[in-house]
Amino acid sequence: MSHAIVAPVVLPALVAAFVVMAARFDLVLQRTLSIAGTLTLLGLALHLFLLAGDGVPRPYLLGAWPAPFGIVLVLDRLTATMLVLAQVLAIAVLLYAVGGWDRQGRHFHALFQFQLMGVNGAFLTGDIFNLFVFFEVLLIASYGLFLHGAGAARLVAGFKYVTVNLVASTLFLFAVGTIYAVTGTLNMADLAVKSAQLGPEQSGLLRTGVALLLLVFSVKAALVPLHLWLPGTYGVACAPVAALFAIMTKVGAYAILRVHLLVFGGDDLPTAGLAEPWLVPAAIATLLLGTLGLLAARTVQRLAAFSVIASMGTLLLALAMPGPAATAATLYYLLHSTVAAAALFLLADLLAERRGAVRDGIVAAPGFPQLDLLAGGFLLGAVATTGLPPLSGFLGKVWILEVVRAHPAWPWLWTALLVTSLLGLLAFARAGSLLFWKPAALPAPVDPQPQARPVLPLVATGGLLALPVLLALFAGPIGRALEASAAQLHDRRGYVEAVLGPGRSAAMVER
Numbered sequence: 146m147s148h149a150i151v152a153p154v155v156l157p158a159l160v161a162a163f164v165v166m167a168a169r170f171d172l173v174l175q176r177t178l179s180i181a182g183t184l185t186l187l188g189l190a191l192h193l194f195l196l197a198g199d200g201v202p203r204p205y206l207l208g209a210w211p212a213p214f215g216i217v218l219v220l221d222r223l224t225a226t227m228l229v230l231a232q233v234l235a236i237a238v239l240l241y242a243v244g245g246w247d248r249q250g251r252h253f254h255a256l257f258q259f260q261l262m263g264v265n266g267a268f269l270t271g272d273i274f275n276l277f278v279f280f281e282v283l284l285i286a287s288y289g290l291f292l293h294g295a296g297a298a299r300l301v302a303g304f305k306y307v308t309v310n311l312v313a314s315t316l317f318l319f320a321v322g323t324i325y326a327v328t329g330t331l332n333m334a335d336l337a338v339k340s341a342q343l344g345p346e347q348s349g350l351l352r353t354g355v356a357l358l359l360l361v362f363s364v365k366a367a368l369v370p371l372h373l374w375l376p377g378t379y380g381v382a383c384a385p386v387a388a389l390f391a392i393m394t395k396v397g398a399y400a401i402l403r404v405h406l407l408v409f410g411g412d413d414l415p416t417a418g419l420a421e422p423w424l425v426p427a428a429i430a431t432l433l434l435g436t437l438g439l440l441a442a443r444t445v446q447r448l449a450a451f452s453v454i455a456s457m458g459t460l461l462l463a464l465a466m467p468g469p470a471a472t473a474a475t476l477y478y479l480l481h482s483t484v485a486a487a488a489l490f491l492l493a494d495l496l497a498e499r500r501g502a503v504r505d506g507i508v509a510a511p512g513f514p515q516l517d518l519l520a521g522g523f524l525l526g527a528v529a530t531t532g533l534p535p536l537s538g539f540l541g542k543v544w545i546l547e548v549v550r551a552h553p554a555w556p557w558l559w560t561a562l563l564v565t566s567l568l569g570l571l572a573f574a575r576a577g578s579l580l581f582w583k584p585a586a587l588p589a590p591v592d593p594q595p596q597a598r599p600v601l602p603l604v605a606t607g608g609l610l611a612l613p614v615l616l617a618l619f620a621g622p623i624g625r626a627l628e629a630s631a632a633q634l635h636d637r638r639g640y641v642e643a644v645l646g647p648g649r650s651a652a653m654v655e656r
Contacts, residue, residue: 157258164255175255179257187232193225217270221633221634224269234483234609237606240608246383263285264283264393273332273333274325280314305374317358333403337641363397365396368431372431379490401420425552425558432458438455445505448493457482469631473624474548478544481537484612495603499514525614542562
């Protein structure tokens with residue numbers, strides 16, 4: 146049993162505690178500790194990714210209590226992939242923040258580390274109750290991070306954000322209590338076994354609990370009509386926080402993948418087919434409304450926020466398709482959409498810094514410093530987000546179009562994907578024209594006192610913008626790794642035996 150499995154949860158908790166207790170008055174020391182801790186987390190994530198490469202799920206039993214009686218963390222290919230994604234995003238966001246944003250409020254770095262603890266724990270946990278616990282950890286940290294920098298708009302949006310998540314957390318507890326009352330367990334592997342043994346009289350209550358659970362995950366994933374909290378939240382948060390929040394909707398999508406496919410999605414379970422009737426229509430509605438939001442956006446940050454919603458519609462449409470191939474396509478698009486959205490949020494802030502009173506408003510304004518550089522970055526981000534060739538957004542959408550062909554209504558689903566991609570392209574073209582083309586035709590104003598601008602924010606943004614290029618260049622090996630992750634996720638028996646021990650999956654009989 147490798148103790149490295151628990152390190153992505155323990156390390157950020159220790160760093161956060163040390164920052165609060167020993168470095169809260171020394172910003173340089175806070176930055177040093179936070180960057181060193183996050184780089185170490187990235188190294189750990191890469192180590193765990195290599196460790197999971199043999200395809201064998203690895204349980205970590207805290208306190209050596211056997212499953213399902215103790216707390217269990219489980220490392221497999223999917224978990225390792227999500228850990229690497231989270232740490233790569235965290236490094237870029239942290240480098241951007243130390244360019245000046247971390248001065249805008251207290252305890253940024255401690256909250257940042259607690260946020261990473263919650264995200265990493267949500268990916269690693271093998272227990273639904275502990276999934277609730279880690280959700281609460283990341284949400285509590287996100288409340289503080291969201292209000293970082295203050296401002297009336299953030300206070301209003303923060304109240305809505307907290308209210309929605311408190312309601313979702315309450316429903317989560319109801320779901321957990323209902324499932325435990327029926328099955329007597331919340332361990333994911335044990336649930337996969339015991340759910341298959343329930344009689345017809347208990348199936349209805351179990352389906353109710355699972356439906357509540359999927360409702361909560363849909364709130365986290367911003368699935369229409371449960372998405373209304375996202376535009377206001379992501380649209381006013383400070384840039385590095387909004388970029389970090391790009392992973393939070395993906396935590397919701399991951400939870401749907403993990404719990405629905407692994408625990409409650411088997412053909413031998415009374416919950417089989419519970420999500421499919423509503424997931425496809427909701428995904429299409431999310432895609433359409435997200436695209437309409439792109440067309441209506443009046444700032445680049447709102448444009449990025451609605452791109453998150455539209456990308457979640459595309460992602461959840463792929464997730465709704467059956468089979469490992471669809472799951473692999475979902476994972477590829479998940480990686481792409483996370484880094485593309487985060488890059489747009491950082492670009493919005495770079496523009497706001499340089500355009501004076503208009504900030505990142507999508508309006509024509511005089512030229513500004515580094516216009517050509519930021520125009521190139523915006524073009525790269527727009528191509529990635531809208532799914533134009535040759536970047537990973539195009540490859541991801543082609544893969545999704547291929548797996549969607551198995552659905553009876555595939556012509557309509559293809560039409561929705563292609564039309565919304567075209568409309569998204571028009572929204573970005575309009576924004577780019579107003580932001581860069583019209584100002585470029587006018588002479589840039591002379592700055593009598595040119596100010597030195599920090600380099601780290603540009604480096605962080607450029608690094609994120611480079612990732613869709615790398616995802617496209619290495620699409621072959623990345624695709625094969627994701628196909629292996631998807632195949633392992635669909636192997637419910639292998640997961641159960643790894644966590645509970647050999648022979649326990651024998652109880653997963655066909656109904």
